[in-house]
Amino acid sequence: MPLRVLEAPSYLQAFVLSGVVTVLVTRAFLQAAGYPRLGGGGLHIAHVLWGGVLMTAGLGVALVYLGSAARILGAVLGGIGFGLFIDEVGKFVTAGTDYFYAPAAGIIYGAFALLVVISQAIRGRIRLSGPERTANALYAVVGGLRSGLTDDRRAAAARLVRGCGPDVEEGVARLLNVVPRREAPGPRFWQPWLSRARRAMVWVTTHRWVVSLVVLYLIGEPFVVVSSFLLDTVTGQWHDQREWGAVLGVSIAALITAVLSIRGAWLLPRDRVRAFRLFKLALLVDLLFGQIFSFTVNQFGALSALAVDLFLLGVVTAEHRRLCRRAPAPDR
Structure with a gap:
């Protein structure tokens, strides 16, 4: 069996982050520029080709050079290339090579969500021999x-x-x-901002009223989604909706989230640890299942809802960890 790399989760994280940023920047630029065509005389050089070039370059750097810096550079180049590639997935899954195919946004989100799950699984399971x-x-x-x-x-x-x-x-x-000695590098320009963001998150999660609002939101928001779906179905608002399957997927995810949240709320007075574990599970269901269909329905407008879910997950995870630390050790 090949030997595993200790820093593999960091390389995967660099790959995913560079890919996500590439997709968002590419979509924003193309929309602002009016979706220009690169080429002439009946030719169009799609950016998926540039993605292939960059993925090859990233792989080449990792194959030719030694050291963590080369691995990071290869991961970033590969991530940018993958972002340019996956951004055009609509052209590959439709007979008419439709870049604006509605489920493409969900496919893109699902691909990156799967990569995040894999990187987190590797991070939690690396126990080197x-x-x-x-x-x-x-x-x-x-x-x-x-x-x-x-x-x-x-x-x-x-x-x-x-x-x-x-x-x-x-x-x-x-x-x-x-090996020669080297002085530790000074702080990067982004490190103070990251430290401030971490302190702000800690400040938020230490306030009970914030946690209470998060719990109320988790219980109420899925009901709003399901009720809106039922109301629009009865009133015929979905008559012109082309992505019925995605709408149904969003509603099913919201229903599952509602059940888990209600169960968590019912346990809250007696077992806060289990309650917040269920709240966390409810958010993960929405992030890993519901958001795929949400991106299909709302396209990249679903980014705001995704940001809210990630914030809620941060608050719930921090509270769950705090409760686990305070919980008495089980008797043996």
Whole structure:
């Protein structure tokens, strides 16, 4: 079995984020520019071709060069290429090569949602064996031969081989002594903004009234969606709706979310840990199932609802973790 890379979740995260940003920027630019055609004389160079070039370039960087920097660059180039590729998925699944095919937005969202699930699953399951830890420590050494390693990177490499045997620990320590030392880089321009965002999120999740509002929203919002669907069905508002299947999918997801939220609310006075676990599950159902159909119905206008869901998931997850930390340990 091939040896696994410890930083694989970070590479996948870079791939997904660069792909998502590429799709959003591409859609915004094309709409602002009036969907121009690149080419002439009956030719049109679709941006899916540029996506293929960039995915090839990303793969080439990862195959040719060593070190984490090359892996990150390859992931970003590959993500941009994948974003340009998946943005034109409507042309590949329709006989008339329809870029504006309505379910395309849902397919794009579903593809990235699946990649996020995979990256999170890998992040939670990476438990490296002794040989894998040794290989990753040596990989860190190789990556620092040219530009050097900071003290933090050295310490991390030494920790990786701890418990792998005295010969391995001594060998890696000698190699680390050969690698040039490098000062830790200064803070990136985006790090202060990220720190502020984290502090703001912590501030929000520590206020009980915010958590209460989130719970009320989780209970009430699915009922609004289902009621709106039933009302529009009775009044005939869906007569001209072309994506009936997607509308039905949104309603089913809302119904499941409502059931889970009601169950969570019923448990709230007695078992807050289980209640917030159900609230979290309700949001995940909407994010991984309902939003796919929501993007089909509302196209990229569903981004605002997605942002709300992600904020709610952050608040609910933080509260669930706080409750788990405070919960008494089970008797053995």
